[in-house]
Amino acid sequence: MYTPVEFSEADYPQVKYQRRQQFWDPIRLALFTLAIAAIIGIAIGIVTHFVVEDDKSFYYLASFKVTNIKYKENYGIRTSREFIERSHQIERMMSTIFRWPSRGGRFIKSHVIKISPDEHGVNIFMVLIFRYPSTDSVERIKKTIERTLYQSLQTKRFPLTINESSFTLTHINSKNMRKLLTNRCGIRLTSSKMPLPAISSTERIAHGRETAMEGEWPWQVSLQLRGVGHQCGATLISSTWLLTAAHCFRRNKDPSQWIASFGATLAMPSVQRSVGKIIVYENYHTETNENDIALVQLTKLVEFSGSVQRVCLPDSSLKLPPNTSVFVTGFGSTVNNGPMQNILRQARVETISNDVCNRKDVYNGLITSGMLCAGFMEGKVDACQGDSGGPLVYSDHGTWYLVGIVSWGRSCGLPKKPGVYTRVTRYRDWIASKTGI
Template structure:
């Protein structure tokens, strides 16, 4: 977190890499750091790339010399055996060819639809009635996986209708906790469920998904059918995890301008370390998952074994005494561009789940349908340098920054059209308050409906706290679907 020192500085991208004194001094009496790997990797002030040289196999290929044909005696018995062999081969070839033609003619087609009765039905037909006996059987696994999401600041549960190509809220009628748990699992919350309740729908929906209580199958999606209204005039609000909650109530007067944080202020903030040194920040979204920036995990740091996460700690010097969480997986956004920093987001999955308490809590992922003000008040936090080209801070700092509209941030005298829809600008055009080196990957959060939402991850900027050079953050609001997909696929 930087305050402008007033002196000009060269262009700088928030890589989070440390320019000097990469290993912080170990406090007296602190236990020794864990042993390094067999081939330790020492970070450079800038990303380094290992060239890959393609080589050809130099092993000579030994080709056996062909043997001269040996004379054979063709007896009448041998001729008869050869004739029988050719006949069998010809018959088998004919059978295979007939089977292929039959399968081609009898190509089975089918589709899954959501019936008015509330169950998934499968329509199957073939090219001819008599060939249906050879059609492969279809099971529920072949049905499309119903897509669910949470909408708006009230966490309204919505289900996507493939038939109508649109999203629909779910009626509170006959809803139960077991259905809520099933929906949470489908969104990637492996064993997490917080609450579900009926709320008034403010999305002006005209069509809903309703539970068919007479359906025999207990599967949630086999019970859903379209309805024009909800009997109870309420829809399902689903919370899969208790997120966006802090132990602090008043904070504005203390953090504006980059002040030291207190325990419980930003419980989702983590320090991501490589070989005992802070490299980047991150945000807790579940006990196992952390959101950070893709540029933090560029090669060769894409290997999860390099990384250790520390949570619930304010001072980096105290991390020597605390338990660190090893990283099991590193997943960078497939469309991340290392040159433009477009789609600068990544996920880390921990080997051991975090235990939540007053100091360690998750932040909420932004739901689609959330309306933010053009200059929405946000907060940034991290252990980044407190001045241009300075050292990272030992204490966690936080500062208040407003969002800056994309059209303004793309003006020629600011970032000249470098800001894409996958980026967010935040800060002050006059400078003075900004994220800086070492803050990369850390959170940009906002408070709405008494809940803290992760709006961005610290990505890049030109210098630190310079005039007309605000901080640029990955736009987490456009990454939410991708994050849920990765949580589902890697649960």
């Protein structure tokens, strides 16, 4: 258990400065007054500029044809590896085209919404997000975007060939943009509907930081027993299915006794749903923690929004190398055996190879192929009690994938005792067989 460090006045002694004799003649006083007036005038001008010329988000739906690739059936499945990889390639291309500021604006993000077949290749539908002064007009910005695209296509070489004549751009409002993006898994939106990049917090859930805003981890779920409260975390993988740890149901497997709560706080949830079905992995072993995975089906679907969103499930072939940055979230204790937290906490940890985790001085051979270690060998950053069942996620070009489920570990944040997670890729076929996802 960690105790806060207290500082006395002796640690921060006060510094005494010698007083200088003040000497103000009329000329110096006048110059000083003019300087102060000038500074105040500049400050007022700056404030006025930012009030009047405050930046605003502009959203556009773009569609165009790519003629040098052929359509694949899996492009129609948004969670397929083919769709995601092709989407990332197109989004990187858009970033290259629009990455430089243009006439006072800047490119923020792009997201592919749909890839459909065309006799000459494929049709691409995507959302483009920009920031421009609020005084700019929608049409003026549209012309700037189109001109930038055409100039880039004529002066640069790209791996994908866009048919310029097929390019169309339509302005959409934030509500329609949100509807389009919520059709994709693994997208995070802030309360202002802006996509969030990966954060870089290195603090632990135990002694870590609270989440910055609602919607930062929109797939996080709190599993609660009626009349008791939070027991475990879980992850939203569709509008009706959650993924969690099997050990959460050791004492109570009755679905009618469980509630799923969504949002960044326990006291004021965004959404709550009753549980209709609990499916624990058939070969779960309580003694060894093997196959610590379970599915939860809700009685009523949840509608996706900025604060409630599904994460992407990884392809079974995904392999993360050691030292890959991943993120764990939960409402669990901040110290070993401490109380639950009302506000969701987050931490960045790093993957650790099973070979290292199975060393005699670490977990001495207890880590199986269905487990994944993440944390730091020096300890401190870790999940803790109450985070069980929650998500360990990985970002690939802004799309988030569930790679682990908080399973077990020795205490919280001890050196050479990192967190152990259920390796989701190992159970991809089982998840599909039960849910169709």
